[in-house]
Amino acid sequence: MTNPYQWIEKSLLTIHQVNWYRSVTTIDSLPGAEISINGQKLINFASNDYLGLAGDxxxxxxxxxxxxxxxxxxxxxxxxxxxxxxxxxxxxxxxxxxxxxxxxxxxxxxxxxxxxxxxxxxxxxxxxxxxxxxxxxxxxxxxxxxxxxxxxxxxxxxxxxxxxxxxxxxxxxxxxxxxxxxxxxxxxxxxxxxxxxxxxxxxxxxxxxxxxxxxxxxxxxxxxxxxxxxxxxxxxxxxxxxxxxxxxxxxxxxxxxxxxxxxxxxxxxxxxxxxxxxxxxxxxxxxxxxEPQRRENLWHNVTFLREKTAQFNLISSNSAILCVGLANAETALNLAKTLKKEGIFAPAIRPPTVPTSRLRFSVMATHTLNHLQQLITILEKNLIT
Ligand SMILES: Cc1ncc(COP(=O)(O)O)c(C=O)c1O
Structure with a gap:
């Protein structure tokens, strides 16, 4: 008798092999521009909480x-x-x-x-x-x-x-x-x-x-x-x-x-x-x-970050979502890991969610200039060879 669920294991193996495997990350603090993951403090560029209200x-x-x-x-x-x-x-x-x-x-x-x-x-x-x-x-x-x-x-x-x-x-x-x-x-x-x-x-x-x-x-x-x-x-x-x-x-x-x-x-x-x-x-x-100033802060941050990251392979955007295009899923995953080690939380987005791999940065109204500057410095260090 064959096990009717056996295909799931094979399918998972394929997902791993092509670097498409996904798993959850536990955040152990309030949501915000700064969060904590396993006790590590990180600047958060992965959240859709654009105006910083989820922890308000x-x-x-x-x-x-x-x-x-x-x-x-x-x-x-x-x-x-x-x-x-x-x-x-x-x-x-x-x-x-x-x-x-x-x-x-x-x-x-x-x-x-x-x-x-x-x-x-x-x-x-x-x-x-x-x-x-x-x-x-x-x-x-x-x-x-x-x-x-x-x-x-x-x-x-x-x-x-x-x-x-x-x-x-x-x-x-x-x-x-x-x-x-x-x-x-x-x-x-x-x-x-x-x-x-x-x-x-x-x-x-x-x-x-x-x-x-x-x-x-x-x-x-x-x-x-x-x-x-x-x-x-x-x-x-x-x-x-x-x-x-x-x-x-x-x-x-x-x-x-x-x-x-x-x-x-x-x-x-x-x-x-x-x-x-x-x-x-x-x-x-x-x-x-x-509080329209929240939206004003957000757009100020978006404009600043867009200008300072224009040197990278930025995917054209007119919103608070900025993406840096990368060669493949493995490069995206490795860069996301490096960023995390250096205190930046930003997800690698890979196929099949999107046709091409990238790092996706969501800007928040509550990011400070210092948060943005840290991201720029770390990207420069890792993307300019
Ligand atoms: C464009 C778009 N539509 C719909 C949804 C679904 O919204 P919700 O998270 O409220 O289910 C999302 C969120 O993931 C989204 O990005």
């Missing part, structure tokens, strides 16, 4: 108070016993930040994408997605049963051709794109996407996971950054990055949100967001409004 005392206090008032769990799906006034207050705050009619919060950004895409399209429909899109958009597209075509990264001519060739064969069409691409840090050409969506009568969903709280004058995201109309735009995002909490959201028209409340399986058949996470995200949105 006010978010922590709000979470504790919400837990004391409402308990640790929401105890049921939102449509049954899991709805609290806090959820609605957060949804109104998100709609206000995004300048949309309404919003809906999900248990994670990943689930927001899966639930929204599968609710909007089915077998008779078409999805066109950027080939660098986040896994949650790609898997949402596959799960929906719609015909799913990918266009070249930010390649508007390719998208236009694919629309021209295919649009009329399908009932509905949904275009999907990250607004800030998570592994490169570049932006989608949003005004072009909006104009194509209008010309070809398509719905358009953008993933604002890395844009929320970061892009645009008030932190509303890429629609604000590009100053474009996009009245019918479906804007999805996460509460887990610049908002320092956990959960996802979709913001858009009142009708869209009402429809999702009735059709998005990953919202209907799952427990409502915990009171602690909801309260933390709500407090973060207040802080984003009241």
């Amino acid at each position: 005392k006010r978010l922590i206090k709000a979470s504790i108070e919400a837990t004391q008032k409402y308990g640790t769990g929401s105890t049921g799906s939102r449509l049954l016993s899991g709805h609290r006034d806090l959820h609605q207050t957060l949804e109104k705050a998100i709609a206000n930040l995004k300048q949309t009619e309404d919003a809906l919060i999900f248990s994670s950004g990943y689930l927001a994408n899966l639930g929204t895409i599968t609710a909007l399209v089915g077998q008779k429909d078409l999805i066109l997605g950027d080939n660098y899109n986040h896994s949650s958009l790609k898997n949402g597209a596959k799960l929906s049963g719609a015909t799913y075509l990918e266009y070249g990264h930010n390649n508007i001519a390719d998208l236009h051709n694919k629309l021209q060739e295919n649009r009329q064969k399908y009932r509905r069409c949904l275009m999907v794109s990250d607004s800030v691409f998570s592994m490169d840090g570049d932006l989608c050409p949003l005004p072009d996407l909006i104009s194509l969506a209008e010309s070809f009568e398509c719905m358009l969903l953008i993933d604002e996971a890395h844009a929320t709280g970061v892009m645009g004058k008030t932190g509303a995201g890429c629609r604000e950054y590009f100053d474009c109309d996009g009245e019918n735009l479906i804007q999805m995002g996460t509460l887990s990055k610049a908002l320092g909490s956990l959960g996802g959201y979709v913001a858009g028209s009142g009708k869209l949100i009402d429809f999702l409340r009735n059709r998005a399986a990953t919202w209907i058949y799952t427990t409502g967001l915990s009171p602690a996470d909801t309260a933390a995200a709500l407090t973060a949105i207040d802080i984003i409004k009241e």
Whole structure:
């Protein structure tokens, strides 16, 4: 008799052999620009906590108070016993930040994408997605049963051709794109996407996971950054990055949100967001409004680091994500190890997550000049031969 699970061991071996093996790193301090790993103090360039809010005392206090008032769990799906006034207050705050009619919060950004895409399209429909899109958009597209075509990264001519060739064969069409691409840090050409969506009568969903709280004058995201109309735009995002909490959201028209409340399986058949996470995200949105200097610091840091690292093989970026391209997975892993020894925590990102290996640096509003300078010095030492 052969063991039906034997293939797993072989598969793991292959993963090791090609340097694609992944494992977790335990952080034993509060999140922030400086963290501790196994007692070693490191400068953190691996976090999505762009505004430094995940360890903020006010978010922590709000979470504790919400837990004391409402308990640790929401105890049921939102449509049954899991709805609290806090959820609605957060949804109104998100709609206000995004300048949309309404919003809906999900248990994670990943689930927001899966639930929204599968609710909007089915077998008779078409999805066109950027080939660098986040896994949650790609898997949402596959799960929906719609015909799913990918266009070249930010390649508007390719998208236009694919629309021209295919649009009329399908009932509905949904275009999907990250607004800030998570592994490169570049932006989608949003005004072009909006104009194509209008010309070809398509719905358009953008993933604002890395844009929320970061892009645009008030932190509303890429629609604000590009100053474009996009009245019918479906804007999805996460509460887990610049908002320092956990959960996802979709913001858009009142009708869209009402429809999702009735059709998005990953919202209907799952427990409502915990009171602690909801309260933390709500407090973060207040802080984003009241403390624009956080975003100003972030952009000051991004500009400084981009200028000082221009000598390396920087992947073109317009966000708080900066990547240095490297020859292969092994070089990326070795450099990440060296950096860690020297007090810098930054992950090696390798295939299959991305087509080419790189070190990815996430800049935070709370990085000091000294933190940035240390990174630059260590990169110069290790990358200039
Ligand atoms: C572009 C993008 N979309 C969606 C997600 C998923 O968000 P969450 O972590 O809230 O599930 C992420 C985060 O990893 C992301 O980077």
